[in-house]
Amino acid sequence: MKKKLTIKNALQIAKKNFRKIKNKESREYHLLHSFLVRETIKILSKYFKVDRKPLEIAAIVHDIGYVTDPKNHAEESLKILQKEFEIDDIVKDCILNHGSDKKPKTFEGKLFQLADKLCIFHPELIKYLITYRKNLKKEDYKFLNSILAKGFYLLTSFKEKDLIKNKSEVNFGFTKNQI
DSSP: OOEEOOHHHHHHHHHHHHTTOOSHHHHHHHHHHHHHHHHHHHHHHHHHTOOHHHHHHHHHHTTGGGGTOSTTHHHHHHHHHHTTEEOOHHHHHHHHTOSTTOOOSSHHHHHHHHHHHHGGGSHHHHHHHHHTGGGOOHHHHHHHHHHHHHHHHHHHHSOHHHHOSSTTEETTTEEGGGO
C-alpha cells in the first residue's frame, strides 16, 4: 500500500532528488524556486481561502523531475512520486499543469500556476539572478521574460469575483484607501 504524501516526506524527496543535480547553480535555483513557490502559495491560499496543504506539497516537489528529464519534468515528477506515494487530484493537477502552456483543471491548479510564475518577483530570486547573471545565457533571459509575461497574463485572467471579496477590497486584501 502506498503512503500518503505529506509536507514532511515531500521535503525529504525534494532534498534527495535536488541533491542529484550536479550543477551547483541549477541545484540552488531549483531549491530556491520550490521554496519561493511554497511561500507564494501560502499568501495566495490564505487570501483565496483554499486548503494550502496540497498546494504546499505540490510546491515542494513539482520540479523534482528536472533531475532525470528536464523537458518532461512535470510528468517525471509525478512518476517519481507515484512509485511510493498516493497522490491526490489537486496535487496531480498542480504538478502536471504548472507549465506556461498548460491549462489546470482546478481552481487550486490555476492558483498554483500563478504562484509558480509570481515567485520570480521575490527578492531572494532577484538576488540569485544578480549573483549568477554572468552565467545566464540568451535563452535564460528569454525564459525569464516568458515567465514574467505569463505571470502577468495569469494574474489578469483571474475573474474579478475571485480577486474582490467585497466592494471595499481589491487585489490581495488591500482596501482602496491603502492603495
